[in-house]
Amino acid sequence: MSANTALAEKYRNNFLKEIEEQVEMGDWVKMCMQCGVCSGSCPTNFQSAWEHPPQELFMMIRAGKRDEVLTSTSMWNCTSCYNCIVRCPRKLPITHIMHGIAEYAHRIGLAPKMQATRFFSGLFWKNATKTGRVNELKLSMGLYFKNGFGSGVKEGMKMKDVAIGLVLAKRLNPLELFGGHKCKDQKGIQAMLKKAYEIERSRKAAKMAG
Amino acid sequence: MADIKVAAYICKGCGLGERLDADALVKIAQKDGKVPLAKSHDFLCNADGVAMIKNDIANEGVTHIMIGACSRRAKTEAFFFPENAVARANLREGVIWIRPDTDEARETTQEMAEDYIRMGCAEVKAMTAPAGNAVTGSSKTLLVVGGGVTGMTTAIEASKTGYPVVLVEKSGALGGWAAKLYKRVPVHEPYKSPADTGVGELISQVLGDSNIKVYLNATVAKTDGAPGRFIVDIATESGATHTEDIGAIVQASGFDLYDMNKLPELGGGKSANVVDQAGLEALAVAAAAGDGVIRRPSDNQPVKSVVFVQCAGQRDPSGTHLAYCSGYCCNTSIKQAMYFKDANPSVDTTIIYTDLRTPGNGEDFYRSAQEKGVIFTKGKVAEVVPGGNTSTVKFHDLILDDKDAAMLDVDLVVLATGQVPNSGINIDAPAATAEEGVVEVKPISILNLTYRQGKDVPQLKQGFTDSHFICFPYETRRTGIYTAGPVRRPMDIAQAREDATGAALKSIQALENAELGRAAHPRSGDLSFPKVRLEGCTQCKRCTVECPFGAIDEDEKRFPVFNESRCRRCGTCMGACPVRVISFENYSVNTVGAQIKAVDIPDEFSEKPRILILACENDAYPALDMAGMGRNEYSAFVRIIPIRCLGSVNTIWITDALNAGYDGVMLMGCKSGDEYQCHFVKGSELGRVRMSKIDDTLKTLNLESERVRDLEVAITDIERVPEMINKYAAELVAVGPSPFKGF
Numbered sequence: 001m002s003a004n005t006a007l008a009e010k011y012r013n014n015f016l017k018e019i020e021e022q023v024e025m026g027d028w029v030k031m032c033m034q035c036g037v038c039s040g041s042c043p044t045n046f047q048s049a050w051e052h053p054p055q056e057l058f059m060m061i062r063a064g065k066r067d068e069v070l071t072s073t074s075m076w077n078c079t080s081c082y083n084c085i086v087r088c089p090r091k092l093p094i095t096h097i098m099h100g101i102a103e104y105a106h107r108i109g110l111a112p113k114m115q116a117t118r119f120f121s122g123l124f125w126k127n128a129t130k131t132g133r134v135n136e137l138k139l140s141m142g143l144y145f146k147n148g149f150g151s152g153v154k155e156g157m158k159m160k161d162v163a164i165g166l167v168l169a170k171r172l173n174p175l176e177l178f179g180g181h182k183c184k185d186q187k188g189i190q191a192m193l194k195k196a197y198e199i200e201r202s203r204k205a206a207k208m209a210g
Numbered sequence: 211m212a213d214i215k216v217a218a219y220i221c222k223g224c225g226l227g228e229r230l231d232a233d234a235l236v237k238i239a240q241k242d243g244k245v246p247l248a249k250s251h252d253f254l255c256n257a258d259g260v261a262m263i264k265n266d267i268a269n270e271g272v273t274h275i276m277i278g279a280c281s282r283r284a285k286t287e288a289f290f291f292p293e294n295a296v297a298r299a300n301l302r303e304g305v306i307w308i309r310p311d312t313d314e315a316r317e318t319t320q321e322m323a324e325d326y327i328r329m330g331c332a333e334v335k336a337m338t339a340p341a342g343n344a345v346t347g348s349s350k351t352l353l354v355v356g357g358g359v360t361g362m363t364t365a366i367e368a369s370k371t372g373y374p375v376v377l378v379e380k381s382g383a384l385g386g387w388a389a390k391l392y393k394r395v396p397v398h399e400p401y402k403s404p405a406d407t408g409v410g411e412l413i414s415q416v417l418g419d420s421n422i423k424v425y426l427n428a429t430v431a432k433t434d435g436a437p438g439r440f441i442v443d444i445a446t447e448s449g450a451t452h453t454e455d456i457g458a459i460v461q462a463s464g465f466d467l468y469d470m471n472k473l474p475e476l477g478g479g480k481s482a483n484v485v486d487q488a489g490l491e492a493l494a495v496a497a498a499a500g501d502g503v504i505r506r507p508s509d510n511q512p513v514k515s516v517v518f519v520q521c522a523g524q525r526d527p528s529g530t531h532l533a534y535c536s537g538y539c540c541n542t543s544i545k546q547a548m549y550f551k552d553a554n555p556s557v558d559t560t561i562i563y564t565d566l567r568t569p570g571n572g573e574d575f576y577r578s579a580q581e582k583g584v585i586f587t588k589g590k591v592a593e594v595v596p597g598g599n600t601s602t603v604k605f606h607d608l609i610l611d612d613k614d615a616a617m618l619d620v621d622l623v624v625l626a627t628g629q630v631p632n633s634g635i636n637i638d639a640p641a642a643t644a645e646e647g648v649v650e651v652k653p654i655s656i657l658n659l660t661y662r663q664g665k666d667v668p669q670l671k672q673g674f675t676d677s678h679f680i681c682f683p684y685e686t687r688r689t690g691i692y693t694a695g696p697v698r699r700p701m702d703i704a705q706a707r708e709d710a711t712g713a714a715l716k717s718i719q720a721l722e723n724a725e726l727g728r729a730a731h732p733r734s735g736d737l738s739f740p741k742v743r744l745e746g747c748t749q750c751k752r753c754t755v756e757c758p759f760g761a762i763d764e765d766e767k768r769f770p771v772f773n774e775s776r777c778r779r780c781g782t783c784m785g786a787c788p789v790r791v792i793s794f795e796n797y798s799v800n801t802v803g804a805q806i807k808a809v810d811i812p813d814e815f816s817e818k819p820r821i822l823i824l825a826c827e828n829d830a831y832p833a834l835d836m837a838g839m840g841r842n843e844y845s846a847f848v849r850i851i852p853i854r855c856l857g858s859v860n861t862i863w864i865t866d867a868l869n870a871g872y873d874g875v876m877l878m879g880c881k882s883g884d885e886y887q888c889h890f891v892k893g894s895e896l897g898r899v900r901m902s903k904i905d906d907t908l909k910t911l912n913l914e915s916e917r918v919r920d921l922e923v924a925i926t927d928i929e930r931v932p933e934m935i936n937k938y939a940a941e942l943v944a945v946g947p948s949p950f951k952g953f
Contacts, residue, residue: 016585031580033566034588034609059609062585090577 003208004108008066015064022207024100028092032058038084038094044077054084054094057101070110075102076117107204119146129193132183137176214295216334217247217272218327219263221254221279221301229306229316230323235278238324242808243331247272254279255288267294274337276330278323281835282852292737295337295796299323299330300850303838308932309846318818318846325809325849332808336800340738343727343774347439349457351376352717355430355656356462358386359703360695362412363710364460369421373718376454377416378425378444384413386464388703392494392549395541397704401574403552404545407703425452433459434660436761436775437690438724457721458690460713461667461675463656465629465696468523468532476522476625481596482507484623486522487542493622494549502553506621508599513621515558516550517603518543519591520566522625534672536628538702541572543626544579551582560585560617562605570704589615594623629700631674632656633693637664657691663760667691671884674699678891684713685731687759687891689776690720724775731778732828732889733854738794739774740783746791753783753792758857758892780890781858785897790860799860802851806863809849811871814947819847819873821939824859827852828889830878830923833931844932845939848876856880857893861900864918865907871951874916874942876935877901878923887924916945 011018019026032055039045039053052060052074060069075098084094102118105111111118123142128134145152156163166172183189218239222232232250239248247270251259254277266272274295279285282298289296301323309319352368354361357379365375383389393404416422427447434441440456470478470486477484483506485493490504497504503512520543523531540563547559561584568576580586589605600619607615634656655665667686670676675693677685684692694713695706720730729736747769754762754770761776762783770783784792790799802824812818825831831852837844853859856879867875880888882895901920908915919938923931 030583030585031577033576033580033586056609059588059607062587063607063610063612063615065610 002109004110007108007208015066015069016062018066019061019101019104023097023104025093025096026100026104028097029058029061031090031092033090034059035089037087037089038092041083041087043081043083044079050074050077054098057098067110069101070105070108071112072105073112073115075099075105076111076115078102114146116146119143129189131180132186132189133181135176135180137172137174138180141177213271214273214335215247215271216243216245216274216276216331217249217263217266217270218243218245218276218278218331219254219259220248220250220327221259221277222250223253223255224280224302225306226279226301227252229309229311229319230301231320234320235323235327238327239276239278239331242324242328242810243276245276245331255285260288263289263291267291273339274334276327276334278327278330281838283832283835293339295334295339297330297334297337299326300835301326303835304850307838307841308844310843315846321810321818322846322849328808328810329805329849329851332804333801336798336804338795340736340795342737343739345774346725346727347435347437347455347457347775348725349438349440349455350374350721351454351456352714352721353378353430353440353442353454353456353459354462355459356386356464356695356697357381357384357416357424357426358462358464358695358706359388359409359412360462360464360706360710361386361460362416363707364462364694364714365422366412366415366419367711367714368460368718369419371714371718373421373457373721375422376425376442376444376456377422378428378430380427380429382427384416384424384426385409387488389413390488390495391491392498393545394703395538395545395572396575397570400578401571402578404548430657432660433657436724436773437720437730438775440690457724458717459657459692460710460717461656461686461691461693461697462695462710462713463632463634463693463697465631465700468627468630470522470625470627472531473523473625473627475593476519476591477594477596477601477623478522478625478627481601481623483599483601483621484594484596484625486625486627487539487546490546490549490622490624494546497549497553504550504553504622506599511599511621513550513557515617515620516547516560516622516624517617517620518547518559518561518624518626519594519603520561520563520626522591522627524626524628525564532628532630532672534628534700535567536700537567537569538700538705539626539628540567541569541575541702543624544568544572544575544584546624547579547584548582551579551584555583558585559583560587562587562589562591562603564588564590564608596623629696631669631672631697631700633669633673633675633697634666635664636669636673637666638668659688659760660763661688661760662754662763663757667693668760676891678889680887681889682731684709684716689730689759689761689778690717690724692717692720727774729777729779733779736779738779738796739777740772740779740781740792740794742770742772743791744769746789748789750788752786752788756782756786756857756892756896758782758890758896778890780855780893781853782855782890782893782896785855785858785860785900787860790862797854797858799862802853802863803866805851806867806872807870809870809872811951814949814951819939819942819947820871821845821848821874821876821935821942822867822872823848823850823876823878823935824853824856824863825850825878826856826880826888826894826923827854829880829887829925830927830931833923833925833927836928837932840928842929842932844935847873847939848935855888855890855893856897856901857888857890857895859897859901861904861907864901864904865911868908868911868913868917868948869950871948873945873948874938875918876938877918877920878931879920881922881924911950913948914945916941917948 078098127139144156220235236248239245276297278299280302281300305323351374354365354377365377388409394407396405431445432443442454442456444452550557550559588609589607591605593604595602603617606613667688668676692713694709723730749768763771879894888894
C-alpha cells in the first residue's frame with residue numbers, strides 16, 4: 001500500500017483531521033472565517049495563477065475534497081510574500097500552511113509531477129546538496145531541458161545573446177558544466193545531510209503512523 | 211376671556227440691535243400688535259432683562275408675554291414663565307442669521323422682523339397659559355405582562371426603584387423560554403463556553419420580593435382607563451377575576467419560534483431527528499439529566515454528527531416565510547454546537563450559514579467554536595431528506611460554488627427558525643374573510659384594552675409592536691404602555707434585559723407625569739391638552755379614528771371622550787376636526803390662524819411675495835434654526851410658523867392664507883410611511899392624506915396647484931431646507947402673484 005492510500009484509509013471521512021495532524025500548521029485551517037482578505041492580498045492572484053485561492057483551499061479541506069486539494073497546483077504558486085499573513089484578521093499563518101500542504105502532497109506522491117515550482121525545488125535541492133554549492137549553469141540547464149531535448153535547445157537559443165554576454169563578462173563559465181567548483185569538506189556535508197534525513201524520516205514516519 | 215394684559219419685549223442683543231431697527235419694532239408692537247406695554251432691552255435673556263419681565267408681571271399685571279428675540283428653541287430656561295402665556299418671535303435664527311448683512315437686504319430683513327412681531331402679538335393674544343390636565347390618577351403600580359426574562363427583569367428593576375409591581379404570567383411558571391434553555395450564550399469574559407442561564411436566580415429574586423405580586427396561570431382580561439389610572443382585570447385559571455389599579459404597563463409578551471412545520475423541505479415535522487433550536491435545548495436538558503450524551507430522538511442512539519441550518523424560514527425574500535433576520539440564532543447555534551463538542555470532540559458539528567452574524571462579543575464565541583472544531587460552511591441549504599435514523603442535507607456550497615454539495619448520514623438536523631412576536635391582535639388588519647373549510651387560529655389579545663381603536667397596541671411591520679424606532683424605541687402608540695423584549699424586535703437574553711430596564715424606567719416616568727397632568731413624551735412636561743367644545747361637535751368621529759395614540763374614545767351618544775393622560779399633544783385631532791371645536795390652550799386653530807392673518811401682505815406690484823411655511827417643530831423647525839446658526843441664507847419673503855405636527859394642520863389655515871393673498875404655502879413635515887420619522891408616528895401621514903385633498907380647495911379658489919407644496923424635511927436637512935425654500939420662491943415668481951392680494 002502506498003503512503004497515500006494508507007493515509008486516505010486512515011482518515012477516511014475526515015480530511016480536515018488529516019491536514020491538522022499531518023501538515024505543518026495544518027491545525028490553523030479550521031480557524032479561517034472565509035473573509036477572503038488573503039485572496040485579495042495575493043500578488044499571484046492578478047495573473048490568474050491560483051486555481052484556488054487560500055480561503056477556498058481551506059473550505060475545500062473542510063468539505064473533504066482530498067484529491068482536489070492535494071493534486072492542486074495552487075499552493076505551489078505561493079511566492080512567500082507574506083501579505084496574507086500580515087493581513088489575515090484571524091492571524092492564520094497562511095504562507096506556512098500553503099507550504100505545509102504542498103510539502104504533504106509531495107511527500108505522499110500526489111503533487112503534480114511537472115509543476116514548475118515543484119520541479120525547480122527538486123532540481124535546486126539535488127544541485128545544492130550534491131557538492132554543497134549551487135551550480136548555476138547546471139541548474140538553469142536543468143530547467144531549460146525540463147520538457148525534453150528539443151524544446152530545451154529551442155528555449156536555450158532564445159537566450160543565446162544573453163548567455164554570450166555573460167560569458168564575455170566572465171559571469172558565466174562554460175567549464176562549470178564539467179564538475180564545477182565545490183565545498184571543501186564534501187564528506188562532512190554529506191554526513192550532515194544524511195543525519196538530517198534520518199531525523200526527518202523518523203519524525204514523519206511517526207506522524208504517518210499516527 | 212378674563213382680563214389679559216399683553217406685553218411685548220424686543221431684544222437688542224446678539225446683533226439684533228445693529229441689524230434691525232428696534233424702535234420701529236416696538237412701534238409695530240404697539241400700533242399693529244395693539245400691545246399696551248412694549249419695550250426693548252439690550253440683552254433680554256440676562257438677569258436684568260428677565261427681572262424686567264418678572265417685574266412687569268408682578269407690578270404691571272402682565273399676563274401675556276411676547277418676546278421678540280431668539281428662536282423659541284433657545285433660552286427656554288431664561289424665558290420660563292409657567293404662569294403666563296408666552297409667544298416668541300424668532301428674530302435671530304429666523305431673520306438676521308438667514309439674511310445677508312447688506313444695505314440692499316436691510317429693508318426686507320426689517321419687514322420680516324416686523325411681521326414676526328405682528329405674528330407673535332397676534333398669537334399670544336389667542337393663547338392662555340396651560341393649566342394641566344385635571345383628570346389624573348395617582349396609581350404608582352406597574353403592571354408587567356409576561357414572566358420571562360424581560361418581564362422579570364422589568365419587575366425587579368421597577369421594584370428596586372421603589373415602585374410596586376403586578377406581574378401576570380400566562381403559564382404556570384416564571385422563566386419563559388429562557389427557563390427551557392440548557393445554557394446561554396456567555397456574556398462575560400472570556401466568551402468561550404456556554405454559561406448558566408441565571409434564570410433560576412431571577413425567579414427567586416422575583417418570588418422573594420414582597421413588592422412584586424405574581425399571578426401565574428393568569429391573563430389580562432380587561433384594561434381600562436389611562437396612564438396613572440388604569441383598571442386592569444386579571445383572570446386566573448380558577449375563573450376568578452382580580453382587579454388591580456395600575457399606573458403604567460410593560461408588555462413583555464415575548465415570542466414564539468417560527469413553526470418549523472412550515473418548512474417541510476428542510477425536514478420540519480417530517481422526522482423526529484429534525485428539530486428546532488428549542489427542540490435541541492430540550493434534548494440537551496434531557497442529556498444533562500442523564501449521562502450527558504445527546505441522543506437522536508428516533509432511536510435514542512448517541513448523536514455522532516449534527517448539522518445546524520441557519521436562517522431556516524428567515525430572511526426569505528419570497529414572502530412565504532419570515533422576511534427578517536432574528537439576530538440571535540447564529541450565536542445560539544454556535545452555543546448548541548458546543549454542547550456536542552464540549553461533551554465529545556469527536557462529534558461532527560457543522561453550521562451551514564449564508565452570513566454569520568455574531569453581535570456583541572459573539573466574535574470571540576465564534577472563534578472559540580472554531581478552536582473547538584465546529585465546522586462552519588458557507589452555503590444555502592436546499593433540502594433536508596430524512597431517511598430512517600439519519601438524514602441527508604443537500605446544500606449549495608457558496609464558497610466552492612458547488613450546487614450539489616451534501617452532508618450524508620447526519621444524525622440530527624437543527625433548524626434555526628427565528629422569533630415571531632407574540633403581540634396579540636393586529637388592530638389595523640382588515641377583518642379576515644373566513645375561507646371555507648379553513649379553521650383560522652385567531653390571535654388572542656394580550657391586553658384586552660377597552661380603547662375605541664382596538665384591544666392591543668398597534669403593530670408595525672412583521673407583527674412587531676410599533677414604536678418610534680429611531681428616537682423612542684420603547685414607546686408604543688399607547689401612552690403609558692411600553693413593550694420590551696422580543697415582542698418589540700427580535701433579540702437575545704442580554705438585549706432583552708437591557709430592553710426591560712429601559713422600559714421599566716420609561717413606564718415610571720409615564721406614571722409620574724400622568725399624576726402631574728402633563729405629557730410624558732415627546733412633548734415631555736407639556737401641560738396643555740386638547741379641549742373640545744362638545745356643543746359644536748357633529749360626531750363625525752374623525753378625531754377618534756385618527757388619533758395615532760388611541761386617546762379618544764366615544765361615549766354612548768358617540769361624542770368623543772378625551773383621555774388626556776393617553777394624549778401626546780400632537781394636535782392631530784385638532785387638524786382633523788372639520789368644525790374646529792378641538793383646541794389646546796396655547797395651540798389652536800386661532801393661535802395659528804391669527805398669525806397667518808397678522809402678516810402684512812404687500813400688493814401685487816411690490817414684487818414682494820409672501821410664502822407661508824408651516825414647519826413641524828420636531829424636525830423642520832430645528833433644521834431651519836440650524837440653517838440660521840450656519841448662516842445659510844434663504845428668502846426674506848417666507849413667514850414661518852412652527853406647528854406641533856403636520857397632523858395638526860387644519861385645512862382652514864391653508865384656505866385662510868391663500869384668501870389673504872399669500873402667494874404660496876409650504877408644509878414641512880417628517881417622512882411618513884413604513885420608514886416614518888414622525889414623532890407622532892401617524893401624524894405626518896394623516897396630515898398628508900388631508901393635504902392631498904387640498905387641490906379641491908385650490909380649484910374652488912381658482913388657484914394653481916403650485917400654490918401649496920408638501921415637503922418632507924428631516925432634522926438633518928440643514929443645508930437642503932434653505933435650498934428648498936429658495937427654489938420654491940423662484941418657482942412662484944414664474945407662477946406670478948396671487949390674485950387675492952389687496953382684498
